[in-house]
Amino acid sequence: MLNPDLVGRTFTSADSVSVTQESITKFANVIGEPNTLVAPPTFAISITLDQSQKLLQESGLDWTRVVHGDQRFEISRPIVAGDVFICSSTIESARNVAGNEIVSVRSDLHSGAQLVVSTWSTLVVRA
């Protein structure tokens, strides 16, 4: 059970995440995307999911019981190699439905003052 006090709180990563060309190319190759000059539209998840995973694990949720309910990306510009991001994650809501915990997490990737990508994930922790 997620501690209800955590809902609405924003957690900002202590360390910045640097995007390498290698990580973009690797992600693009898996999905058959030939353009590696910019990151594929869902690439941000490789940064934000790691952050939300840490956040939820620290909140006492069992990550191996998590299934993904839905996902949204708003992309103000494509991610490119050399980007350095600070990720902030907010647990927007948490509710219990039939014993399953449903948690919505928003994560923002900031490069300096610029908000580059926002992601919203609904994660279902199966009972």
Place this chain on the structure above:
Amino acid sequence: MSQLIAGQELTAENFKINRQLLIAYADASGDQNPIHQDEAFAKSVGLPDVIAHGMLTMALAGKYLSAIAGSEKVISFSAKFIKPVVVPANTDVNLTISGKVVEIVEGQAKIELTAICNEIKVLGMAKGVIRI
């Protein structure tokens, strides 16, 4: 790419998903949840078999979306994961992505996406917005 028109149906694309692809996606995305790689583990938590990362299915739909006007043109993308894509050992599972132009407003095209696996829709409310 020729000009998009509201109501236009876009050509479908097929993707093969197998266990190797799940491992490659786990490496590329950092999502090493064992339900996507370890059959015994997946079954131990009540799943029928190894299932694909929902985000892999969405990434493939994203590749389809990118092919319309370029990945740098995608400004919004969302989907619900309504059914798991079950990936048995030594099997290529076929995922078919198709799209329809819903509307074109102020230089942006809204695309509705459909993802079908074994005749079942696996993504719900899948849509993207691209700059054109």
